[in-house]
Amino acid sequence: xxKSALQQGEAPRIGVYICHCGLNIARTVDCPKVAELxxxxxxxxxxxxxxxxxxxPGQHGIKEDIAEHGLNRVVIASCSPRLHEPTFRQMIxxxxxxxxxxxxxxxxxxxxxxHINEPEAATAKALDLVRMxxxxxxxxxxxxxxxxxxxxxxxxxxxGIAGIQSALDLADNGYEVVLVEKKPSIGxxxxxxxxxxxxxxxxx
Amino acid sequence: MTDAGRHPRIxxxxxxxxxxxxxxxxxxxxxxxxxxxxxxxxxxxxxxECAKVCPVVRPDEFNEGLSSRKAVxxxxxxxxxxxxxxxxxxxxxxxxxxxxxxxxxxxKKCINFHMSDEExxxxxxxxxxxxxxxxxxxKELDEYSYTRFENVLSSTExxxxxxxxxxxxxxLIRPSDRNVPKSVGFVQCVGSRSARKGGEYCxxxxxxxxxxxxxxxxxxxxxxEIKVFYIDIRAFGKGFxxxxxxxxxxxxxxxxxxxxTVIENGDGGIRVAVENTATGKIxxxxxxxxxxxxxxxxxxxxxxxxxxxxxxxxxxxxxLEAHPKLQxxxxxxxxxxxxxxxxxxxxxxxxxxxxxASAARAIRLMHxxxxxxxxxxxxxxxxKCKACGKCVEVCPYGAISADSKRKIxxxxxxxxxxxCGTCAAECPFDAIIMNHFTDQQIGxxxxxxxAEAPESKVLAFACNWCSYAGADYAGVSRLQYxxxxxxxxxxxxxRVDESFIWDAFAKAAPIxxxxxxxxxxxxxxxxxxxxxxxxxxxxxxxxxxGIRPERLQLEWIxxxxxxxxxxxxxxxxxxxxxxxxxxxxxxxxxxxEKTGAx
Numbered sequence: 001x002x003k004s005a006l007q008q009g010e011a012p013r014i015g016v017y018i019c020h021c022g023l024n025i026a027r028t029v030d031c032p033k034v035a036e037l038x039x040x041x042x043x044x045x046x047x048x049x050x051x052x053x054x055x056x057p058g059q060h061g062i063k064e065d066i067a068e069h070g071l072n073r074v075v076i077a078s079c080s081p082r083l084h085e086p087t088f089r090q091m092i093x094x095x096x097x098x099x100x101x102x103x104x105x106x107x108x109x110x111x112x113x114x115h116i117n118e119p120e121a122a123t124a125k126a127l128d129l130v131r132m133x134x135x136x137x138x139x140x141x142x143x144x145x146x147x148x149x150x151x152x153x154x155x156x157x158x159x160g161i162a163g164i165q166s167a168l169d170l171a172d173n174g175y176e177v178v179l180v181e182k183k184p185s186i187g188x189x190x191x192x193x194x195x196x197x198x199x200x201x202x203x204x
Numbered sequence: 205m206t207d208a209g210r211h212p213r214i215x216x217x218x219x220x221x222x223x224x225x226x227x228x229x230x231x232x233x234x235x236x237x238x239x240x241x242x243x244x245x246x247x248x249x250x251x252x253e254c255a256k257v258c259p260v261v262r263p264d265e266f267n268e269g270l271s272s273r274k275a276v277x278x279x280x281x282x283x284x285x286x287x288x289x290x291x292x293x294x295x296x297x298x299x300x301x302x303x304x305x306x307x308x309x310x311x312k313k314c315i316n317f318h319m320s321d322e323e324x325x326x327x328x329x330x331x332x333x334x335x336x337x338x339x340x341x342x343k344e345l346d347e348y349s350y351t352r353f354e355n356v357l358s359s360t361e362x363x364x365x366x367x368x369x370x371x372x373x374x375x376l377i378r379p380s381d382r383n384v385p386k387s388v389g390f391v392q393c394v395g396s397r398s399a400r401k402g403g404e405y406c407x408x409x410x411x412x413x414x415x416x417x418x419x420x421x422x423x424x425x426x427x428x429e430i431k432v433f434y435i436d437i438r439a440f441g442k443g444f445x446x447x448x449x450x451x452x453x454x455x456x457x458x459x460x461x462x463x464x465t466v467i468e469n470g471d472g473g474i475r476v477a478v479e480n481t482a483t484g485k486i487x488x489x490x491x492x493x494x495x496x497x498x499x500x501x502x503x504x505x506x507x508x509x510x511x512x513x514x515x516x517x518x519x520x521x522x523x524l525e526a527h528p529k530l531q532x533x534x535x536x537x538x539x540x541x542x543x544x545x546x547x548x549x550x551x552x553x554x555x556x557x558x559x560x561a562s563a564a565r566a567i568r569l570m571h572x573x574x575x576x577x578x579x580x581x582x583x584x585x586x587x588k589c590k591a592c593g594k595c596v597e598v599c600p601y602g603a604i605s606a607d608s609k610r611k612i613x614x615x616x617x618x619x620x621x622x623x624c625g626t627c628a629a630e631c632p633f634d635a636i637i638m639n640h641f642t643d644q645q646i647g648x649x650x651x652x653x654x655a656e657a658p659e660s661k662v663l664a665f666a667c668n669w670c671s672y673a674g675a676d677y678a679g680v681s682r683l684q685y686x687x688x689x690x691x692x693x694x695x696x697x698x699r700v701d702e703s704f705i706w707d708a709f710a711k712a713a714p715i716x717x718x719x720x721x722x723x724x725x726x727x728x729x730x731x732x733x734x735x736x737x738x739x740x741x742x743x744x745x746x747x748x749x750g751i752r753p754e755r756l757q758l759e760w761i762x763x764x765x766x767x768x769x770x771x772x773x774x775x776x777x778x779x780x781x782x783x784x785x786x787x788x789x790x791x792x793x794x795x796x797e798k799t800g801a802x
Binding site: 108111113115116128133134141143150151152153156162164167173182185189191194196198 | 205207208209211212215219221232234236241279282285289327330331332334335339367368370412420442444544546551552553555559562570573574576577579580618640642644645653656672679682685690691692693
């Protein structure tokens with residue numbers, strides 16, 4: 001069993017970044033206030049609000065903080081992790097941290113965009129979401145994936161124009177393809193068209 | 205088409221359907237049902253002698269039933285593979301007394317009635333879903349009299365009539381009298397942009413397909429009169445506006461308004477009444493033929509494939525992409541990509557673009573020849589494991605082994621574990637650690653959430669793939685809901701441990717929601733069935749403790765159900781308002797006593 005970073009004696013040093021996302025978040029959530037209040041949360045070493053966390057200067061600033069303040073956990077409160085988690089994981093990895101030491105709070109899709117007319121309540125919620133993220137970040141542990149072999153072969157389901165194009169591009173790039181078509185011939189709907197726009201030539 | 209048929213690296217399986225997919229990104233095992241062709245693909249030269257002697261005559265589906273074919277046939281002249289095929293349900297059989305005429309005349313002895321369907325297993329690293337579309341069937345929209353009048357055609361039938369390879373060799377003839385029509389009307393948006401019938405979406409191709417058809421007609425029959433009845437013409441693509449202008453300059457009349465009534469006026473003529481919404485006047489148009497520009501619908505195989513591959517659908521029934529702008533050909537399942545109309549209506553150029561894009565995405569995944577596994581998987585704590593075997597029972601992937609009789613502790617195969625966390629939630633001894641979603645990490649979130657004014661908050665657990673994504677979708681759609689809810693993301697609802705819920709109520713949570721993918725849509729096979737069982741069990745225990753079970757809610761919300769997510773949040777807020785401070789205090793006390801008693 002792995003020992004957590006805390007058990008190993010390393011105290012969490014958390015950096016918190018509240019992203020404005022232009023005005024997407026900042027129009028509703030008082031980002032400077034959330035950043036200010038987050039600074040008082042336990043183990044938070046640095047807390048800032050930034051214009052665009054995902055931008056080059058935004059990422060660069062976070063990386064500098066990691067180096068300068070010896071941060072070992074990063075909380076980014078911005079958009080959905082389903083969008084930018086890979087971006088920020090790469091960023092902290094390039095700053096020398098394990099990518100799993102990142103936590104995100106979703107202030108855009110789950111807060112500013114859905115409570116547009118309630119800036120105070122949205123700001124209170126944003127603060128809660130950051131507090132939850134910081135609490136979770138405190139006990140995050142570094143993780144390492146293992147290398148798994150992969151079959152260099154693709155199944156294409158459907159032999160219409162899209163499937164044919166995909167299969168040919170893959171095959172021409174040296175990959176094996178299994179092209180499955182439920183009808184007796186490939187060609188799909190396209191094969192039934194006499195002429196096609198915009199070229200007005202035949203389809204096959 | 206022929207390039208795909210003869211490419212040395214493309215294995216073409218026709219008459220085939222995917223029936224099962226196992227495994228995970230990089231290592232899928234696909235079971236394919238390959239139906240028998242009854243004609244040797246290798247040996248058949250497509251000489252056609254067999255079809256000449258076949259006595260069975262059937263409508264030719266390739267030509268929309270406007271011509272006939274035999275029970276042994278070639279689907280169309282340029283078919284790939286070119287080999288003939290026998291529709292065995294139509295065939296009279298191989299008993300020589302009955303028929304077998306085809307096999308008698310086939311010099312190469314290609315015909316084999318003993319061929320049988322076979323199951324093929326293929327190992328692949330990635331999957332491209334390009335299942336295409338189904339043209340809308342205008343039968344249900346009978347105000348256009350498609351089923352009643354012979355000379356009202358669908359655009360797919362029209363397409364075959366003007367095709368050089370079609371039943372009339374490219375001559376446009378009326379089905380009723382085989383004369384060339386002097387006037388043709390086109391009705392746009394049939395089965396599209398309608399809240400009532402067909403799809404609510406724009407089918408994307410019908411405007412330009414009609415513009416194309418008018419140009420083809422004007423080329424063949426310069427004097428033909430053409431009228432197009434439309435809502436608005438969407439000629440948005442490169443070069444499209446030119447074609448539209450050309451069509452107008454050739455005298456094609458575009459009339460803004462759809463027919464209200466369609467009647468037959470003798471001799472197979474069609475009379476349509478149309479309110480021209482540009483002039484506000486109602487006019488009658490007498491036409492020799494009326495063509496319904498039908499929309500596109502998802503392929504019939506969509507639903508089945510969605511279940512097999514654990515994919516998601518948009519509200520319009522097409523496959524849902526991982527991101528509408530940034531990942532237009534990725535699915536939410538790693539290693540599975542979309543191309544063409546499977547993802548939504550699109551024209552040939554866009555389908556080709558997506559075909560290439562999906563190939564590039566698949567290559568991006570495969571080119572290294574290995575992938576790094578997701579390390580957020582489960583792990584056994586040997587100090588706590590009692591070898592009871594519960595985890596083995598609940599694991600949706602068969603990734604855990606243990607032997608309760610011989611007291612062999614649980615072992616997890618990391619490569620097979622997908623990280624749903626059901627085992628960690630179900631382990632009675634807390635002996636399984638779900639990495640990146642540990643009890644401690646989630647417990648911290650619950651504690652932080654309820655640290656201040658817990659009575660004003662709703663705690664919602666949401667699974668990454670469906671419910672959390674549904675909440676994202678509500679955000680993208682700017683749907684407004686009460687600001688009291690706070691989400692905790694887990695990969696699967698199966699991860700939500702009973703202890704998290706007791707912990708939340710003990711910390712004065714008024715309402716707790718557990719949400720996940722719909723039953724049957726779970727991204728971890730069927731892990732959410734365990735969620736359901738667990739919630740039912742907890743609610744019974746709540747009743748016994750005098751806690752209203754309504755305070756624990758379970759909802760299935762898909763990634764496309766932003767509207768439903770917002771609605772559920774509104775309902776939860778109503779429930780929350782019904783929970784009084786006294787009720788919360790009693791719960792906290794009851795749970796403290798229970799813990800004390802333990």
